[in-house]
Amino acid sequence: MNLFRQIFFILLFYVFGEILSALVLAIFPSVYLPGTILGLGLLLVALSTKILPKKEVESVGTFLTSNMAFFFIPAAVGVIEYFDILSAQILKILALILISTILSFLAIVASVKLTLGILRKREGGTSE
Amino acid sequence: MSSIFGSQAFGIMLTMLFYVFGQWVYKKTKLPFFSPFIVATVLLILYVEISHITLSDLLTDLSGIHVFLGPLIVSLAIPIVGKMDLIKRNFVVIFVGSLVGALVSIFTVLVIAPMLGIDETLVASLIPKASTTPIAIEISERLGGIRAITVAVVVLSAVIGAVVIPSLIKVLRIKDARIIGLSLGSTSHAIGTAKAFEFDQEAGAIASVSLVFTGVLTAIIAMFL
Structure with a gap:
């Protein structure tokens, strides 16, 4: 478990993602795919094809993802600048979140049930 | 000093x-x-x-x-690759559930926020609320939102989802682990995933995968906004 190698590989795929993002944007000026998302995709491909063994990134990557909240504390602290606008609208925002959450939930339940039904029919109702 | x-x-x-x-x-x-x-x-x-x-x-x-937020998003590939078997078995369901979760969340914000009279400047910060926080921050900045407000909204959404959805699941008597996992993971992110693990292991695993799927799909849909 060489931590330097692990940090290096994670940063490498992050940079790969940023480069790919810039390339895509250069070729298709209206397509902005975030570099981080592309980096995630590239790392997923490298790991699942075993080009990059999982142990080369596992400890550092798991440390980052399982302590995610720590890394967005700086982004959250900035909220004091917007206290006025937030407190003026907080009830409306809460209402929106509540409505949106319930509608998302119902839509997910309906769509997944429908999908499972279609899949089951295709397989002749023999298995799930 | x-x-x-x-x-x-x-x-x-x-x-x-x-x-x-x-x-x-x-x-x-x-x-x-x-x-x-x-x-x-x-x-x-x-x-x-x-x-x-x-x-x-x-x-x-x-x-x-x-600075670590970017590498952190990239690292979300690691928990995913450990669940490849589960994903292969349920790919269509996970994809559909996460896509619907991302779409409905974005469009309810776009449609309902003006109806409630929510300030226009806040809408861009609200759009990525179904996404996991680090990805949401990126999307928000891209759309001209305010990252601090996005973090607050994403955390509020996660808490509200983790309170409301388990009771809806019980009221509607939903037993399918896949539906439980997807509905919690793609609306309530990490807190929802923890709740899904309280239902059962498979629901939790599906939730942790759908959290990443929903984040990525939200980023892709946000491209067109």
């Missing part, structure tokens, strides 16, 4: 101290409101209020922490 307190090392040390203190408080109380994240954020805000350090100086000092 002031140069020590205004240094990156001090700012990052203080954040870690508050976070570790938050972990201790959470362990003692077990109250979701006292999560290490909330405790550390509130303490840092108090620190800015009572010290001579301005918010922008503190944020500059803490940029060393913020």
